[in-house]
Amino acid sequence: MTVRQTLSELGIWATGDLTLDPSTTMASPSWWGADSERYSARAEVADSGAGSAAYVKVMEPHARDYIDIAATFAAATAAGDAGIGPAVFFSDAASGVLVMEDFTGLCSTATLDLFDEYANVEKLVALRTSVHRLSGITRRASVFEDLAHVRGLVERVGGALPADFNWMLRTLGPAEARIDSAGVDAVPCHGDGNVSNVLVLDDGSMRLVDWDVAALMDPLQDIGALLAEIRPFDTDAREVFEMMWGSFDSALFDRARIYGIADSLRWALIGSYADAMRPGTHEYSKFSDWQFLRARAGLRDPHFDDRVRNI
Numbered sequence: 001m002t003v004r005q006t007l008s009e010l011g012i013w014a015t016g017d018l019t020l021d022p023s024t025t026m027a028s029p030s031w032w033g034a035d036s037e038r039y040s041a042r043a044e045v046a047d048s049g050a051g052s053a054a055y056v057k058v059m060e061p062h063a064r065d066y067i068d069i070a071a072t073f074a075a076a077t078a079a080g081d082a083g084i085g086p087a088v089f090f091s092d093a094a095s096g097v098l099v100m101e102d103f104t105g106l107c108s109t110a111t112l113d114l115f116d117e118y119a120n121v122e123k124l125v126a127l128r129t130s131v132h133r134l135s136g137i138t139r140r141a142s143v144f145e146d147l148a149h150v151r152g153l154v155e156r157v158g159g160a161l162p163a164d165f166n167w168m169l170r171t172l173g174p175a176e177a178r179i180d181s182a183g184v185d186a187v188p189c190h191g192d193g194n195v196s197n198v199l200v201l202d203d204g205s206m207r208l209v210d211w212d213v214a215a216l217m218d219p220l221q222d223i224g225a226l227l228a229e230i231r232p233f234d235t236d237a238r239e240v241f242e243m244m245w246g247s248f249d250s251a252l253f254d255r256a257r258i259y260g261i262a263d264s265l266r267w268a269l270i271g272s273y274a275d276a277m278r279p280g281t282h283e284y285s286k287f288s289d290w291q292f293l294r295a296r297a298g299l300r301d302p303h304f305d306d307r308v309r310n311i
């Protein structure tokens with residue numbers, strides 16, 4: 001069925017004309033909307049729940065293999081209720097449809113250069129930290145568990161893997177073992193450091209979107225994912241780590257950095273899997289190659305072994 005038919009079947013804007021303006025998808029380099037189709041919807045006849053204007057997100061079929069749709073929609077709903085993300089008007093995990101508040105024309109998508117400014121980093125840190133208080137995030141997961149799951153998907157469909165992939169896993173293995181041994185105190189987290197998941201409203205406030213990897217997790221994993229995105233170098237990252245954690249601890253900082261490397265590897269595998277499931281575009285493979293490069297750089301860092309020993 002078309003998106004229009006699906007919405008009608010679900011009882012949303014079942015009567016009257018409906019205009020669906022598609023949003024941009026860009027897998028490389030930022031994984032911007034690569035797991036879904038998205039539309040800015042304008043209805044002739046207002047819906048009782050969604051009104052006459054809303055943003056519609058329809059998950060791609062292949063995304064179900066590595067995303068818990070029900071958990072994702074529950075997290076998005078909780079975030080909307082708390083004002084952390086757009087308000088959710090309707091969600092249906094079975095069809096993969098999420099209808100939410102539309103900020104089209106009222107916001108911009110964050111870019112890396114925005115967070116060169118300390119004040120904007122403070123806003124982002126406050127926003128991501130506020131997620132820890134959400135009660136709607138119940139899925140429990142770690143990046144290492146997700147990594148193992150997506151690896152199985154890639155191998156099942158014969159997705160492309162670099163020649164040094166097994167070396168990456170072997171090198172990361174001792175770090176995973178030491179983190180497991182140390183244990184974690186899990187809290188609700190967004191978990192995705194990609195800055196394209198941040199909407200910057202015209203009034204300067206921010207909202208988080210795309211809750212696909214949200215889970216109860218080690219907060220250091222959430223920090224590590226963000227640092228890998230906005231502060232790739234330790235000298236700059238230490239200040240942001242202290243801002244997020246409240247104090248600086250070298251062992252915990254190194255743990256966060258290792259999480260960031262594992263997160264890059266996880267996303268590299270997701271890109272490889274999406275490329276195998278949706279052939280015909282270089283967008284997914286380009287993203288995968290970029291994330292493998294980031295993971296490889298972290299694993300080859302002369303300080304990596306010291307980070308593992310410092311956990």
